[in-house]
Amino acid sequence: MAGLRLLLAVGALLPPILGQGLEEFFDASGDIVRGTAPETRLYWQSHLTTSRERILQAADLADGTRIVTVLGAGLGMEIPLAELARRFERLILVDLDGRSMLQSLRQVPTELRARVDLKVMDVTSFAGPLIEQIEQAVEMSSTSEEAFERFGVILDGLRAGDPPSLPKSDLVVSSLLLSEIPRYPFSYAAQAAEARFGVTLQTWDRSDQFFRRLVELSIEDHVELLAELVSPGGVVYFSDTIARGLADRPRAEAIRRAVEARAAPDLIGLGIADSAAGVTSAVNALCRAKHSPATEAEAFERLLAQFREADGRFFEPLLPIGELGDQCSKRGLELRGDPESWWWLAYPCKVLREAGAFLVSSWMLELRN
Ligand SMILES: C[S@@+](CC[C@H](N)C(=O)[O-])C[C@H]1O[C@@H](n2cnc3c(N)ncnc32)[C@H](O)[C@@H]1O
Numbered sequence: 175m176a177g178l179r180l181l182l183a184v185g186a187l188l189p190p191i192l193g194q195g196l197e198e199f200f201d202a203s204g205d206i207v208r209g210t211a212p213e214t215r216l217y218w219q220s221h222l223t224t225s226r227e228r229i230l231q232a233a234d235l236a237d238g239t240r241i242v243t244v245l246g247a248g249l250g251m252e253i254p255l256a257e258l259a260r261r262f263e264r265l266i267l268v269d270l271d272g273r274s275m276l277q278s279l280r281q282v283p284t285e286l287r288a289r290v291d292l293k294v295m296d297v298t299s300f301a302g303p304l305i306e307q308i309e310q311a312v313e314m315s316s317t318s319e320e321a322f323e324r325f326g327v328i329l330d331g332l333r334a335g336d337p338p339s340l341p342k343s344d345l346v347v348s349s350l351l352l353s354e355i356p357r358y359p360f361s362y363a364a365q366a367a368e369a370r371f372g373v374t375l376q377t378w379d380r381s382d383q384f385f386r387r388l389v390e391l392s393i394e395d396h397v398e399l400l401a402e403l404v405s406p407g408g409v410v411y412f413s414d415t416i417a418r419g420l421a422d423r424p425r426a427e428a429i430r431r432a433v434e435a436r437a438a439p440d441l442i443g444l445g446i447a448d449s450a451a452g453v454t455s456a457v458n459a460l461c462r463a464k465h466s467p468a469t470e471a472e473a474f475e476r477l478l479a480q481f482r483e484a485d486g487r488f489f490e491p492l493l494p495i496g497e498l499g500d501q502c503s504k505r506g507l508e509l510r511g512d513p514e515s516w517w518w519l520a521y522p523c524k525v526l527r528e529a530g531a532f533l534v535s536s537w538m539l540e541l542r543n
Contacts, residue, residue, distance in 0.1 A: 196302055200270035216467035221518035225252035229411050232538050237407030238344035245297045246351030250278030259286040268293045298395050299335035304359045318371035322378040329384050337399040344408045352396050353414050353492045356388035393497050401505035406541055413536035418529045419489035433480040440476040444469055461523035474525050475517045507539040
């Protein structure tokens with residue numbers, strides 16, 4: 175890894191909770207993605223390809239080619255890292271999960287790696303300190319009631335601080351990150367309460383309020399960072415999972431036949447079913463290696479589109495788009511071109527039984543003149 179600068183920007187590691195520090199906690203979360211079965215990943219291809227193409231379109235729109243910064247880079251699966259390293263003088267990857275970023279470097283040809291900076295750091299102004307506060311609250315408490323009271327004080331005082339310091343960038347990429355930001359401190363609190371007191375966080379009567387406040391704060395904090403980071407004439411590529419489904423599964427079963435009837439011509443066209451009468455059994459036979467993952471992915475996408483058309487309640491919203499739009503205009507970030515949406519079949523073989531699919535939306539943003 176010649177020339178690679180591994181910048182450990184986190185500073186002093188947080189004292190361990192459950193034997194973990196901040197980076198270890200993010201590393202352990204990254205294990206889940208790193209451990210995804212290869213057969214599942216085969217279904218991700220259309221999402222990865224679309225995402226990579228959109229990011230390169232955003233790169234085409236940027237005035238300069240000096241710095242590209244990828245926030246929440248993780249494994250960089252949906253990021254065209256090699257092409258970005260080719261096009262820009264410097265590629266900065268930022269994430270608290272250093273191990274995933276090191277793995278992502280395999281995408282970049284050896285001769286271009288000197289252009290890459292890995293920054294193991296918090297992309298927010300609040301998540302790291304908040305996790306530290308949660309840890310202290312749990313350690314100082316002898317009952318869950320006491321801990322929840324302390325969590326309440328933390329919740330009431332939650333504020334954004336100064337955005338992390340990163341260089342101005344011609345292209346800023348934030349892909350599938352924002353909706354994840356609130357989940358990390360929230361699940362840290364949940365794990366700590368469970369490990370120390372054997373109770374779920376839901377037994378705290380303010381847990382929903384806590385999560386909603388984290389979402390609100392994450393949007394405000396992240397949009398400020400995006401507006402701060404992008405150079406004049408630069409572009410922000412922003413994408414996220416805005417909904418997941420199927421959410422209303424008991425009703426889904428009742429509606430399924432109508433959805434399949436409407437999707438029948440598409441499924442016959444794809445060679446999944448022979449006739450309208452055979453659609454249900456053909457759909458039940460998906461994920462049994464009878465067809466290629468690409469064909470099955472298309473079949474799932476058509477079914478999901480039909481469910482979405484039948485009733486939006488089959489999809490649980492993950493990001494308040496209105497709030498995001500408001501924060502962007504407040505910070506002077508304007509939409510460039512049309513947003514685009516597509517499906518990411520994260521857990522394809524569970525799509526009809528659990529929330530296995532995510533609706534991704536992407537925007538290109540620039541600073542208002
Ligand atoms: C869904 S993954 C992003 C996927 C990634 N863009 C890719 O192409 O594979 C979300 C990433 O955000 C990172 N993350 C979440 N909260 C963070 C924070 N406060 N600071 C730094 N990274 C964070 C996680 O470690 C994880 O790698």
